[in-house]
Amino acid sequence: MYNYRMTPADAWTGRTDSLEDFAAFRLHQAVERINLAETQALKHYVKKGLNFAFVGFESDLGVRLNKGRPGAAAAPHAIRQKLASLPLKFDDVGFVDVGNIYATDDLTRAQKALGEIVAQLLQEGFLPIILGGGHETALASYYGHWFNKEASLGIVNIDAHFDNRPYEADGPTSGTMFRQIYDMTESQDWPYAYFVLGIQDHGNTQELFNFADETGTVYFSAQDLLGGQSNGIYNVLDSWLADLAKVHLTIDMDVFNVALAPGVSATQPFGIFPQDIMPYLTHLLKSGKVASIDVVEVSPENDQANGQTAQLAAVLLYYLMQIWAEVEQGKDA
Numbered sequence: 001m002y003n004y005r006m007t008p009a010d011a012w013t014g015r016t017d018s019l020e021d022f023a024a025f026r027l028h029q030a031v032e033r034i035n036l037a038e039t040q041a042l043k044h045y046v047k048k049g050l051n052f053a054f055v056g057f058e059s060d061l062g063v064r065l066n067k068g069r070p071g072a073a074a075a076p077h078a079i080r081q082k083l084a085s086l087p088l089k090f091d092d093v094g095f096v097d098v099g100n101i102y103a104t105d106d107l108t109r110a111q112k113a114l115g116e117i118v119a120q121l122l123q124e125g126f127l128p129i130i131l132g133g134g135h136e137t138a139l140a141s142y143y144g145h146w147f148n149k150e151a152s153l154g155i156v157n158i159d160a161h162f163d164n165r166p167y168e169a170d171g172p173t174s175g176t177m178f179r180q181i182y183d184m185t186e187s188q189d190w191p192y193a194y195f196v197l198g199i200q201d202h203g204n205t206q207e208l209f210n211f212a213d214e215t216g217t218v219y220f221s222a223q224d225l226l227g228g229q230s231n232g233i234y235n236v237l238d239s240w241l242a243d244l245a246k247v248h249l250t251i252d253m254d255v256f257n258v259a260l261a262p263g264v265s266a267t268q269p270f271g272i273f274p275q276d277i278m279p280y281l282t283h284l285l286k287s288g289k290v291a292s293i294d295v296v297e298v299s300p301e302n303d304q305a306n307g308q309t310a311q312l313a314a315v316l317l318y319y320l321m322q323i324w325a326e327v328e329q330g331k332d333a
């Protein structure tokens, strides 16, 4: 397998309060690491109930090609370490970690390699949680659905940026994925369904706004989200979702205020706070259409020494997993 490595054991270690009392367990006591180089069939790992699968994209190649601050290649490890000690408050939920793809010199090949893993996880009934990596991770996530021929897939991006830059001249980067996906969907006559929350006016050229408008991209600015009270967004989101079978959710940590998220490639002084976005993420998850999630752009070498940006990503994922699990379990009830 191209540029694959298993997750090291020290990614999932932390405080242990009890070895017997399940109610005192933490996530690191539940996550089973799998070496995909030796294990092709994942069905033996599927437990009764829900199954989350972590997979990492150790890449900042797209960020470097986009002339951003590198460092995101170390993020999957940093986010796992922050997730490890969070309390295991999930019933009938299994957790596996199937390892990482790392990017060296061929970004597209690495994205496709990760996409093949995501496609397999989706086929075998897992809910994939993809730990980036620069935002180029999102194209790898999309490849997973693409390889499975999921034509009716929407993408919700929580981001300060559209990341829909042209790539014909200089090649793909961490700023071009959503134009690449546009071209892929066009080539197959699939709908292009792209919804962005958190856009910063100063963070995108007029050309990128124009491309968004020309391609039917739905977007709201960071200012539109403040306080989580803009009820018009729910209606727009619901009508957008109505035409779609599934959604991939991608969260770029640079949507958050630099005070909370200093450890990203492109810091954001006018960024949002968690309470501004959680109501919309909850609403989105309750649609029951979210099939995969990635969290991207954490850059540990640019983070505070306590890893506060990785921690924000981990806690955000933790709450999303809780809501996601409730929704998925409600489907069977």
Ligand SMILES: [Mn+2]
Pocket (backbone or CB within 6 Å): 135, 159, 160, 161, 163, 252
């Ligand atoms: Mn982005």
